[in-house]
Amino acid sequence: MLLLMLVATTLRLCPLARAQPLCRIRTVRTGKVFHVREQIQGDHLYFSSGTTRLMKHPCKKNIALYLGRQVFLTKNSFESSVLPFSIPTSMQVGIPEVTSAHFAGSVLLLVVNRKVYVYDYEDNSWNASTGVEHPVSHISGDNCCYSGNSFCMDISNSVFAYLHGDQISQANIYFSNTRGYRFQKYSQERQAELVGSLGGIFYFYSLSQVGLLLVDQRKAMFSYSDHPLNRSFGLPFDYNGTLDILIAPGQKGILIFWFEKSLLVSRNAGQLVNPVQVREGPHILYSSISEANITIHSVAANENELAILTQENNLYYGSLGILSSSLIKFADQNIWSEEAVLMFTDVGMLEILTPLPDPTSPAFDFQKCPVNIQAILMDPQLQVDVCKVELLQGEFENKMYTIDMNSELELTALMIPRPSTSPVPLVMVSNPHSLGLQAVIYEDGYTYDGNTKHRLNISLRQQQHWGRADPNFTSSIKRPTISTITLDIANKEISCLDLKPLTALISVGCDLEKKIVIQNEISACYNGILDPVALQDNYSYVIEREAYDPSFRGQKATEDLEVPYHYEKLGCPILVYYDTPWKPVVELWRAGKFQEVVEAEYVLLEVNGLFTYTYSLTADMALCSSQPQNWTTIAKTAGDKGPFAWDRENYVSCHDPNNNAPLRWPKVPYQILGGPTENKVVFDQRNGIYIFFISIVDPYYSYCHLETTFSVYVYGAFPLPIFPPEITIVLLTGATLLSVWLAYMIPKLLHTEQGLRVKGVWVSLGNRLTPFSRLEYFRGGCGWQLPWALQKRKADESLAQGKFLPISGQT
Template sequence: MLVSMLLAAATLRLCLLARVQPLCRNHTVRTGKVFHISQQIQGDQLYFSSTRAHLIKHPCKKNIALYLGRQIFFTRDNFKSSLLPLSIPASMKVGTPEVTSAHIADSVLLLVVNQKIYIYDYEANSWNTSIGIEHPVSHVSGDNCCYSGHPFCVDISNSVFAYLHGDQISQTNVYFSNTRGYRFQKFAYERQAELVGSLGGIFYFHSLSQVGVLLIDQGKARFGYSEHPLNSSFGLPFDYNGTLDILITPGQKGILIFWFEKSLLVSRNSGQLVYPVHVKEGPNTLYSSISEANITIHSVAANEYELAVLTQENNLYYCSLGILSSSLIKFAGQNLWSQEAALMFTDVGRVEILTPLPDSVFPAFDFQKCPVNIQAVLMDPQLQVDVCKAELLQGEFDNKMYTIDMNSKLELTALMIPRPGMSLVPLAMVSNPHSLGLQAIIYEDGYTYDGNTKHRLNISLRQQHHWGRADPNFTSSIKRPTGSTITLDIANKEISCVDLKPLTALISVGCDQEKKIVIQNEISACHKGILDPVGLQDNYSYVIEKEAYDPNFQGQKASEDLVVDYQYKKLGCPHLVYYNTPWKPVVELWREGKFQEVIKAEFVLLEVHGLFTYTYSLTAQTALCRAQPQNWTTIMENPGNKGPFAWDRENYVSCHDPDNDAPLRWPNVPYQILGGPTANKVIFDQRNGIYVFYISIVDPYYSYCHLETTFSVYVYGAFPLSIIPAVVTIIPLMVAMLLSVWLAYAVPKLLHTEKGLRFKGFWIHPCRRSGAARVNRTPVKRRSRAPGGVRGDPLEGLRHSHESR
C-alpha cells in the first residue's frame, strides 16, 4: 500500500510538471539583411572571454542591448533586425580582441579589450581610448539612472570604476571616472594597504552613497565600505565558489545578483547581507540553494523586480525580487538551452531567450527568439501557485525622482485594494538608512467603496536626525549629500502578482535646486532719493579710493584707486545703511518664486572688490568661542580652497563645536560669522559709498545647497574726514580747555592775597585815569539858562576843583 502511494505521488508530481503547451514558441528574426549585403566586418572582430553568454540591457533605453558570446552584437532596436558582429577599428591596435567586461554608460559602450578600456559612442559611431589608466584592468562597473536630468542622477550614470579582478587588494590599482569612462584617475580606498585578500570587484552603491569593495579570502567573500558608519566594519561573509559574476539590478534599490554555474546569491542591501536563493520544484519541494537542487546555471537576467535563470538542463526558473525573500520557481522543461543562448527581460513579466544564428550567405547574424509570458505560465493550475491577494497597488510617485533637503520632508500617497476577504500587509523600505538616517512612516486609512475595502497609504519621509530619533554617531555623515530609494510593496504578496510590481521612487537627499536666498531690501538708496535708478542703469560707475581696498583681500592698502562699473541688472538698487549703526542683512529663503522663511543660520560676508572699511561687533572672546574661529584669511590660505570666495558649508567649522580642538590663541580677533547663536553685526567705518557683498550660508545643517548670492548696500551719514590730522587740532584744544579751567579757579583765589591786592590796585588807577580822560573828551551840549538855574556845564566845577588840587 505504501509503495503504491509513493508511486502515485511521484506520478502526480511528474504530471504537474508536464505541460501540454510549450513554454514559448521560437521565431527567427532575419530583418535588415539587405542593408548588409555589401558590408563586411571592418577591423578586429571582438569576442567574449567567458564560455557563458551574457546579455546586457540598457535600463533606461529599452532598445539598447549588448550580447556577449563567441561573437559580440550591439543592437539599438532590441535585436529586431539581423546584425553584423561588433568589431573594433584596426587603427585602435588592440592586439588580441578579447573582451573581459563591458558596461553601457548612458550613451556610450565601455569595453575592456586586452586589459585596456575602449569607448564606443554609438550615437556618434566613433571609437576612443580611455585616458588615465596606467596599469592592466580586466573589469568595469557602473550604474545608470533613468529618472531625470537631476545632477544626482547624471552623476550616477557618469560614474565608472575600472580594476583588475583577482589582484591582491592591498597593492592593486583601482581607477575611477566621473566622465563615463573617457578619463580615469586613481582611486584611493581608505586603509587599502591593511586589507587582506583578492579583489572581487569594486562598485559605487548609490542606494547607500558608498563605495563597496568585495574582498575574497580562502573561499569566503565580504564587502568593505568607504563611508561612515559602514566603514567601521565589514558586511557578513558568504561562500565564494568559482568566479562570481555580479549583476546590479536597475533602479538603485541596492539589489545585487551573484551567480556562477553552481551558485546563485542575492543581496537586498548592497552586499551587507548575502544569502543563497532557494529553489522550488513543484508545490512541495524546496531546495536551500542551486547546488542542492543540482542544476547548472547558463544565463541570468534581472530587471527592477524580477529574476530569471536559464539552466543547461533546459529549464527556466523565475523569481520575484520583492522586499522580502522569495524562491525560484521551476517552469516545465523545453528544449531551450544552447551554448549561445542568453536571457533578457523585455518588459515586466516578459522574458526572452535569444540565440544568434549564423548565415552561410550573409555576414550578418539572425536571431532566434523565444518569448515567455510569465503571468500566463504562473496561471497554469498544474503549478499550484496561489492567486494574488491584491487587486491594485498604485501611487503617483512610482518611477519618479524627488529631493529631500535638510529640514525638509516628503509626503507620498498610494492606494492598495485587496481582493474581497483578503488582508494585505504594506511595507515601505528605504535603501539607505545608515548614512542619512532616512525613515519612512506609513499611516494607513481604510475606507469602503463599491463593496471593496480600499487602503490609502500615506508615507512620510524625513531624516531621523531632524526628528530627534537617531543616535548622532549613526548619522554623523548627514552633512554629506546622499541618495536613497523608497520602495512600497506588499509583504505577503504571492509570486503570481507579476503585474502588481512594487512602487519605487529615487530620493536625492541633497540640494533642492529650486531654493535660493534673497537679501531683504525694504529701504533702498533709490527709495530715499540718494541714488537715481535711471542713473544706476546708465553705465554708472564709482571710485574706491586706494586707502580703502585690497585686491588680495588681506586688508592692505592698494597702490591706485579702483573704478567700479555698477551692475544694476544683477544688484538692483543698493540697500540703505547708516554708517554709525551696527547692521546685519536680513536673509530670506525662497523656493520656486515663493517666500519660505527668514534664515537664522550662520553666514559670512565678503566685499567683492576688497573693501576693508568695516569690522564686526564681536570678537572671538565675546562670541563665546570654545576654539579659534575661522576667518577669511585662514580660508584663503588653505591650499585646498580655490578662489577668494571659498568659504561655504563644506569647509566651515564652528568655534562652538565641542569637537573643534583648535586652541583659542587670539581671543580679540574680530568674529566674522553672522547669524546663528550670536548677535554679531557689521560696523562700518566713517566712509560713505557703495559696498558689494558676497554672502554664503555656511551652516552645514541648514541645507545641502551652496546658498550664496551678491548684493549691494549704500552707506551714508558719515562726515568727511578732516584734512588736518586729528592730533594737531585735538591737543591745542585740550590745552586751552585745561588752562581756562585753571584760570577760573586760580585767579579769584589769588586776588585775596597781598600780592593780589597790589596787583589789583596797580590796575585800578590806570583804569580810573583812562576813565576820566574819556569823560574830559566827551563833548557836552551847552544848555540855556533856565529860570532860577545854573548856566553852563554841570561838570565844569568838578573839573576846575580837580585841576586846582
C-alpha cells in the first residue's frame, strides 16, 4: 500500500513521465506440503466454455470456484496452492464436463454431463440431485447473506435447473427449495404460448417475479410470472451469441449480460437492458462494447463495481451507477492469458488470477496481480473528475430491516458535499411494482466546523397504505417479499470509489416482534367463580358428549371428554354471561408494548370441538355479496393443515367484488368477526369453559400469521329441563285448570245426596282408625311444645272416656 501511494505521488509530480503499472505480480506457492501425498481422486472436472469463469460466494468472501480447463475450489481466496477439483467415480458422471455452477448457501451445485450434483464443501460430501428427469445444462439462483432471517434462507435455498436453448413452450424446467437436493417440475403460466428458445430462468427477488428469458431471431426479452408484469414483456434487447448472465449480489435487481462482443446491464431485473458505454474522461467514446471492437475474456462484478479483462490485453473498470454504467480503459500492461480471470477482493481492490501448473506437484500455484483501483484513478491521464461529495454515511448501511403492513421505516444519512458543489442525493427502491414501496427523502442543512452538512431523512412505506397507489398496480401486496433501498449520488463521478452507495435490505413481511393478546379485564377468578390456585393444580373439566364433536362437524360425540386446563398458557378464563352477545377485544403488542386494538377481521374456533355457540349475524345480515367462507369449507380444502387452517393466506372476503361465489345460502351463520360488521358470538344455554383459537384473517393487516388461544368461562345459564319446555307448559297449564275446577266443584258436590254419602264414608273410615296408632304418629313428631302438650292431655282424657279426639295438624 505504501509503495502504491509513493507511485501515485510520483505520478502527480511527473504525470507525463510514464504510465503507472496496473499491478505487481506475485505467485502463491504455499500449502504444497499438504498435497505431497495427495492424489486427485475421482474424475477430473473441466469447464466446457472456451473462456474462463470465476465465481465468488456472495456471502463467504473467501470461497470461490475457478472454471477453466482445470476446476479449482478454494476456501481462502487462493492464498495457497490447490489440487484440481474432481468428482468421485462413484457418482458415475460419465464425461466430467461442467456446464454451470452455483453456490447455494453451504453447498456448491454443479451441472456435470447434463445432471445436477451437490457438493457440501463443509462436510466434504457429494450427492446426486433427485427429481430431474430430463437433461439440463444450467442452474440459477441467488444468495441472501442475512442468515438470521427466514426469508433470506428461502432465497439461498431456491434453485432452478433447465436446458439452455430449449424451445420455451416445451422446455423442461425444474425448481428446488432444498438447495438443489430435490427438484420438482416447474411450469409458468402461459409458458406453452411463448415463442422462442429458453435463454434462462431466474427468481428476481427485487421484483417478486420469476423471469423467463426468451430468445428469438437475435432478440431477447423477459416474460414475468405475476401481476402486473405478466401483462407484457420486458423491452427487447440485442442477443448476439450466447450471453452469460451474472446476478450482482445484494438483491438490487442488477443483471450483467456478456459475451465476447457484448456487455449489457439491467438495473430492474431485465425490464430495461442497456449496453455499457466506454468513456475517456467525461466524454463517451463508444456507446457499446461491440462498437469499441473489444473482445471480452473475463468479467467481474460486486455490488457496485464492474471490471472486464479483454483479449487485447486491456483492463476496463466502471461503477454500476444508480442511473447509468460506463467503463474507462486503464493503461496497458501484459496481463492477459487464456487462463486468467478477474476477481474483486474488496471495494476498489481487483485481482487478476492465473493458475500455474507445477511439474513436481499435483497442486497448482496461483499467479496474482492485485490492482488498487483508487490509486489508478489518480492518474491524471485518465482525466477523471474529482468526486463532488466528501462524505456519505448512514447507520442503516448493510443492515436488514422489516416493514410490516401499515408500518413505516425512518432512516437517516449524512452527506458532506465538496465546497461550491451541489450534488443531488437519490434514493432507489427495488421492487416497486410488487410492493408499491416508496421512499420519500427530504433534507435539512446545517453548518458545522465551516462545512455545510446535509441530514437526509428517508421515510419508507408501502404506497397503498399511504393511499398513493392504484391497488391494481401492485402484484400481490398480500405476499411477503424483500426489497433493497439504495442511497447514492446522481451521476456521481467514477472517482467516488470510496463513496460507495448506502444499501439496506428491507424485508417487507412479518415483524416477528408482533403478537396479539386478548383483553381480560373481568376474569372468572376476579369474581370468585373459579379459584386460580385450583386451576393451577392439575385442574380438568368435563365436556358432555352432547356438546362437542372431535371431528369439528357439529355432530354429537359418543362419550364425555375430560380436558386438562393449562393455566400457564391460558391464565384465568374471561368471564362472559351466556345471554349477552359477545366478541373478544383483540390487542396488538410489539416488543412488549401495546400498539392498538385490532379492528381487522378474525375468526374463532373452539379447540376441543364444542359447538354450543353460534353468531349473531347471518350472511345476508352481514351484507355479503357472495357466499362467505366458514370453518367447514376451509376444512375441506385444508389438506394436511388440520382444522385450524383458516388464515390470511386463504381468506376471501364475501364483500370483495372480485369474489364470484354466488350467495346461495344467505341464512347460514356469518363466522367472521371484526372488520366492517358488528358480528358477535352467541352462546347456548350452557355453563362452562371454552378454549378458543383465534386467527387474524384480514390479508391487509399484517404479513404475520397472528394467532393465539385463550379461554372463556360462560356463566348464568339455568340447567336445561328434563322434559321439553312445551310439554312442561302443557302439564302446568292442565294442572292449574284442574285445581281451579276442583276448588269450584268439590264444595258444590258435598251438598248433594251423593256428596253426603261420600262424606259419611270418610267420617266412618276415620272413626275406625286405632287411637294408639294416631298417638304414636304424634309422639314421633318434633318434640313437645305447649300447644301440643295441651292437646295430648285432652286426648288422654278422651281415651279414658272411650272417645277419640283428633289432634290438629295430623291427618
